[in-house]
Amino acid sequence: MDLDSLTPVQRGALEQLQALTNGGDPEVAIGVLSSVDWDVQRAAEVVFDGVPPAHTSQPLPEASRIEEFEVDDSEQGLLSGRRSGREFRPVESNSLSAIVARPIRVVFNILAIPLYPLLSLLRFIFRALRLPVPNFAPFTFSTLSYRPLGPGAGREAKDPKSVAERWVLALEEETGAVCISRSGRRRTDASGSSVATGVAGPSTLTARGSAWDGSVGEGDMKLLPDFFLGSYEEFARTCQKDMKIGCIVIVSEEHDDVAEFKRSTLTDPTFVRIIQENDILVWGGDIRDREAWSAAQKLQATTYPFVAFIALQPRRAPASAEPPAPTMTILSRHQGPSIPSTSAPTAAQTLVKHLTEQLLPRVNPVLDKLRSQEAERERERALRAEQDRAFEESRRRDAERALQRAQQERAAAEEKKRAAEAEARRAAERRKAEEAKKLWEAHRMSWRRWIRRGLVVREPRPGEAVRGKTMRVGIRMPDGRRVVRFFGENDTVTALYAYVDSLFIPPEYVQDADPVSPPEGGSAGEDGLAGEMQKSGKSVDKWWGFKIVLAYPRKEIEWVPEKRIGDIDALKGGAQVVVEPVADEDGAQGKAKASAEDADDDEYHTESE
Structure with missing residues (x-):
């Protein structure tokens, strides 16, 4: 495809992909972009990971889209004219290695062009036979034009934490x-207590010749900031949640300025101290890794090394409107070489001056307000949680009291029911006893x-010798x-009781009207x-019912019968007797003892025949 036939959008995508890959054959780049519908992100994935392009026009998943950050450029002149009217010219590397490397890559790209039809034919044959397609990464555009040889070449860790720790x-x-x-080392927080610093975790490195071995003084030890181990998204969420300033460091081994930036800026004692004292979270990566490349896209990085600072900042809104919620904002971006040390964009002195004079005085009050x-x-x-707990506790106590009252009411109802049942039983027993008593009294009356009629004898007549001496007995009944x-003395005790x-x-x-025979067919006598x-x-x-x-x-x-x-000696010559009632079988007390005070007042005399 001819470059002149490209639309402005396609030409911009081509320029962006060439900027990410630091040059390359335009024809090959156009072929990769056309295979992915001119999607720069997917084309970069094909270039960086060696993944064959999927010939589809479906949009990318939501998770892979570039997150948009607001850019606060009120104090910086580092952004394109699209937002602020200012223009920043990327610093190009003039080193000899970069000048030599580009023609060599162009030559390799040209030599690799005849291999593409052969590779396409081989892929078609393997797919037709339904065999696994082998990896032709050594001959891909990614290998010939971008991937350098080195300790990290050929290793692709999918876990962002592992990638960050490896870096x-x-x-x-x-x-x-x-x-x-x-x-x-330990630092002192605002309260004066010593706390351990660091996010990077324990080191697995062995001792280095000139590096810190645990026995030298502080002046002989070179220190790096603590880097956040995880994905860029996790880093941004942590900065937002903890309301801290975030520092993003993105490098590319294709740029010769990166090595000096690592040795001079990242290990600068003043820069490290500023980062540590202000509790700034730091995240870094190499553009060859997916997370770093994604972060570079979101931060619009074009030249490396690249340093950006982000933090929560209030959104701009009209004075009459309600202030919106703060959002993550790009505070400043610094990209380019770190030499000279006094004026280079990523030099330690430049970054320290920017932090102490501009960024921290402007951002810290906002973050302090947000934290408060x-x-x-x-x-x-x-x-509210305490009030809710108190309300729940009160509600629980009320529920317990209501339950206790309900239990007491149920117990009282059950007790009342048992008492009613017992009273009913007693009433039934009383009725039964009364009925039995009535039956007994009727039987007894018979x-x-x-x-x-049959056992009460008449009183003896004068001169009736057969019944013996006549004895006079005074009887006092219970009713008075x-x-x-x-x-007669020959009468039986039964005659006395019968009378x-x-x-x-x-x-x-x-x-x-008395019956002439015993009731119920009983025997006489x-x-x-x-x-x-x-x-x-x-x-x-x-x-008898009495005594x-x-x-x-x-x-x-x-x-005693007969x-x-x-x-009976007590009745010889006559006597005064008292009739005392005897309680019935139900235990009713019906005793009415007769008073014996007047017993001596009555004098009875025995009459001789």
Whole structure:
């Protein structure tokens, strides 16, 4: 393709790719760009990594697009006229090696052109046979025109941290210096306490001839800044999150100015001290590596060595509008040689002067303000978190109290339910007992009426010798009634008990209506009475429901079948007895003891026949 037929956009892409590769055959560069739809980034990947171009017009993934930084050029004249109207002319290397190397590369590119059809044919054959395509990297455009031979040639580490650490180790080997964190030095923070510095991690280097061996003084040791080990994206996010100034160092081994820059600028004690004291994060890399190349694209680097400073800065907005959130901004860019030391763009003295006189006085107040605002937000977040914790604790306590109240209410309800059930059981038992008592009283009344008809004997008549002497017995009932009854000494104790038992029959039950036979088919006489008592399962006293005792001295007259009244010494000659009720089978106390105070007031006399 002819150069004159290129559009302005294509010509700009060609110039950018040639600038990245430091020259090269334009025809080959045009062929690579046309194979990737004139995408400079993908073309550079083909050149740098030896990856065959994918013939597709699909856009790149979002992750591979170049991140746009705002550029703060208020104090610098290092940017193109597109943003500030100022123009910066890249410093070209005039060294003999660069002048000789370019014609040699052109010759190699020309000699390699006939090989491209052969390589394309071989690739077609391998793909048709579905065989793995071998790597023809020694004959690619990347190998012939860009990749130098050296310790890093042919090694491609995919892990950004490994790539960064490899570059730092190579930098230490080349400069004979050591990173601050690896030197064992410690710095003092703002509070005066000693803290370890460094991001680079432990060194695996062996002792060098003239380098620091751990026993020489500080003046004999060359130091390097601590480099951030990781990708450029991680470095930028760290600077944004920690609100620190970031320093990006990008070099290219194709430039002869890089070696002097490494030895003079990066190891300069004043520059290293400024970096350390102001806690500036440093990240570096070689343009041959993917991360460094991507960073160079985002920072618009055109000449190497390249140094840029970035930090959070507020966006420009109208005075009436609400200030927008701060964004990562390119504070300044420095590219070109480091010689002469007093005026070169990347000389240590130039960078130190720029940092101390322009960048730090202008940026530190902004970062301090942002840090104070962030600290205030952190305090507010901590306060809100503490309030949330207090609210949650209060809510938890309220929930526990509510749960405890609910448990107490449930326990009270269960206790009330148990009490109600117990009361219901007791009521049922009482009803059952009352029913049983009513049944028993009805049964007992039937027997009581039969006893009145069948077992109560009449009082003896005068001159009736068969019943023996007549004895007068005074009976005091539980309700206070006093009854006098005459018995013969040959009458049984059953006659006395039967008479007392008949006194409990209510008046409505007339004697003429009493049953003539024992209830429920029981036997007549005292034997039938004893059988009924045994059948009921009650004791004698409980069956009768009362006791007969002497008033004074108190002595019980027990019921014994067929026993004669005359055989009881206490009743010979007459006596005063008291009827005491006996509690029923439910344990009800119905005792009503009769007072015996008036027992001596009544005098009974025994009448002789």
